[in-house]
Amino acid sequence: MKLLLQQIIQLAEQAGDAILEVYQRDSTAQGIQAKHDDSPLTDADLAAQQVISQGLAKLTPDIPVLSEEAAATPWPERQHWQRFWLVDPLDGTKEFIKRNGEFTVNIALIEQGKPVLGVVHAPVLEKTWAALKGEGALVQHQGEQYRIHVSKPAPGEVVKVVGSRSHPSPELAGYLAQFKQYEMVPVGSSLKFCLVAEGDAHLYPRFGPTMLWDTGAGHIVAEEAGATVVFDGLDDAPYHREQLLNPNFLVSAL
Structure with missing residues (x-):
């Protein structure tokens, strides 16, 4: 699983690179359109989806994928999934359009209804957060990895x-x-x-x-x-x- 986590980190970063290619275009060339629920969709969403779907098909061909930018598998089939990938190729499309850099690539592995592996990559920040069940959480930034932990406020602290x-x-x-x-x-x-x-x-x-x-x-x-x-x-x-x-x-x- 540790090897798989590193592979998913690399895949998320590759999807991030695809997003940045679109992000660096003029806004009129980003293919912005509205989905059926009126939420925005851009060429970056689709480019990242393609990178991730192809990557997961190679890494884990037997594990199904549930993704925002792919047709949702009906529940009668999905209810039998014991293990599946849960993907948002571009989380924060509105932030992408606003060009504030606050968007991410999200890839999680779900087992028995719980996430057991997760990667969040922020392309503009060049920063990746990752975790494996029972192994703690880490950040990868500027070629280095380090462990992270929550911080509780001290008494009287805001x-x-x-x-x-x-x-x-x-x-x-x-x-x-x-x-x-x-x-x-x-x-x-x-x-x-x-x-x-x-x-x-x-x-x-x-x-x-x-x-x-x-x-x-x-x-x-x-x-x-x-x-x-x-x-x-x-x-x-x-x-x-x-x-x-x-x-x-x-x-x-x-």
Whole structure:
């Protein structure tokens, strides 16, 4: 599995390179279009999808893939999957279009409804977070790898709460009322999981729509770094279900 993790890190970085090729074009040449749910789709999403799908087919031809940019396999078939890849080739397409660099490539391996391997790669930041179940979480940056762990706030310290830059939520204000002092840290995509994992934030409460592929990779990175990840109303196999839309969830280092 450690070898597989390194291979997936390389694959995510290759997908990131494909994204950057499009990112560096003029915005009028990025192929921006609307999907059926009115969310944006760009040439970068499709380029990364192609890189990842071809790479996974070579690495693990017998493991099925559930990806945002591919036709979803119907639940009657998917419910029998004991193991599958969960992929978002470009998480944070709105951030990509805004050109703020806060977008990622997400690849997770799910076994028995739980993430056991995950990679989050931020192409513009040239930074990759990765985790393997039971082995902890790490960051790869500028040719070096180092372990990461969550950080708990000291007594009296301001609680840092990470939130979505593109999806603010009115429910968040009610949740934050329990804290005497807090600081909001807005950031896009699955980078929110990674900020908690690295100790740069303490909480990531999500009161808004996310999909399975938005959370799988960040989930295992945060968890292996010492955070708890809890989905409202779900049991201990949150990724084995018919509904692709996630309920509210909380990522906490407290």
